[in-house]
């Protein structure tokens with residue numbers, strides 16, 4: 224376990240030394256102190272440090288959110304109805320029967336939330352734009368001035384505090400109208416709508432927004448929406464689930480194909496009409512889990528490769544390398560759409576400027592081609608089964624409040640090095656990483672604010688991110704998910720990811736220990752954290 228910020232610091236460093244070290248680029252003072260401490264046995268042998276100074280000066284450190292999860296005010300400001308508005312109001316859709324109608328009421332409290340970020344000392348903030356605030360009815364309506372004003376005010380207030388906006392164009396929510404008229408992501412028409420929405424965003428916000436993410440985690444929402452039927456529009460078929468409509472073998476790949484081409488359309492518009500004068504960067508964010516073989520066998524090792532190909536590479540290979548991974552083509556055959564030569568040309572001409580990685584967990588993987596398994600709803604057609612325990616019963620890492628996420632800090636380095644190698648060290652941002660606390664309605668702020676596990680988690684993952692950077696990975700930013708506890712999709716408010724606790728009745732924000740830790744870390748004070756489990760896993 225790592226030490227929490229509450230534990231006594233082993234080494235402290237004066238601010239002027241820190242300044243001197245950063246500006247001169249030399250490791251003088253700190254290394255000397257460290258050597259002295261080691262020589263005198265003040266540090267345990269398996270001690271590692273995470274320190275702001277291990278990251279480049281211009282590195283972006285921030286927090287991350289998304290519109291539907293925090294904004295609320297779902298009927299205000301002439302906002303249109305989204306796929307999620309419709310979905311959450313169906314009985315049984317969300318485990319605790321909740322919804323995002325009010326969420327954190329960030330729509331009204333955004334100035335207070337910017338103050339929180341300012342006090343943390345972050346230099347960037349990742350948020351998403353609600354498509355329904357800008358284009359309530361997609362292409363079939365007008366640009367909504369109230370929506371534009373809201374994000375203008377948010378962006379201006381962030382810049383005023385020296386916080387770079389890092390904007391996701393669509394984070395799971397799309398206008399319900401597009402779902403109704405042509406079936407949303409299942410129709411090639413969505414490519415035009417997404418391009419139009421992106422263009423409006425570039426036009427009205429691009430003078431101030433220098434970082435754009437086209438889509439968040441397309442590799443997850445395609446499966447959750449069209450393979451498992453968990454997310455709107457609740458489509459699936461056997462053996463993945465029991466939905467009224469859908470085809471789990473085909474639709475996830477059609478939706479994915481349209482998302483890739485929607486990304487390419489937005490990037491192409493940005494490159495042609497805006498990037499020259501606005502000078503920003505555009506990329507896409509994928510969910511990137513890391514995997515270890517369940518058993519040290521060739522079949523389980525190949526299972527890991529397949530799952531990685533069916534994961535982020537499903538999207539990044541076509542965008543960067545020009546076509547789907549061969550593992551996908553081999554297994555899916557005609558169920559995986561083909562790119563026409565015209566589309567391939569467009570992909571090659573547009574690509575991306577950076578990769579966004581959301582990384583939370585590592586799991587063991589078992590092969591399901593040569594041995595029978597149950598259906599894995601998340602890895603789907605990769606024909607693998609994930610597990611938190613290895614064949615001999617060893618647990619992959621510390622459990623968290625979410626049954627899907629375990630704390631495995633060294634997975635951060637593994638995942639970054641995998642993408643570095645596969646995509647020729649494309650600039651990368653860790654657009655999400657964070658820790659879930661399980662919550663129920665009888666718990667109060669006091670039950671959440673002493674979140675030493677989150678401090679351990681973030682400190683551990685940052686330690687291994689710094690290590691990847693030392694090994695040459697071009698990582699340029701890191702965002703904690705999340706600034707605030709918020710609406711965690713189908714888990715409702717039963718999982719809390721915030722550095723700040725949010726009281727769901729009063730909407731009061733209270734800093735957790737992790738907020739104080741992050742502030743201290745960002746100010747550059749040395750925090751020594753002890754690595755136990757994590758280093759032993761590496762040996």
Ligand SMILES: O=C(/C=C/c1ccc(O)cc1)O[C@@H]1O[C@H](CO)[C@@H](O)[C@H](O)[C@H]1O
Pocket residue numbers: 289292439440443510581583601627655704711712720
């Ligand atoms: O990474 C995920 C979700 C993973 C998962 C969910 C449900 C399962 O059953 C298994 C995995 O979403 C990202 O991680 C966050 C914290 O979850 C979400 O709140 C973000 O909106 C999203 O970008």
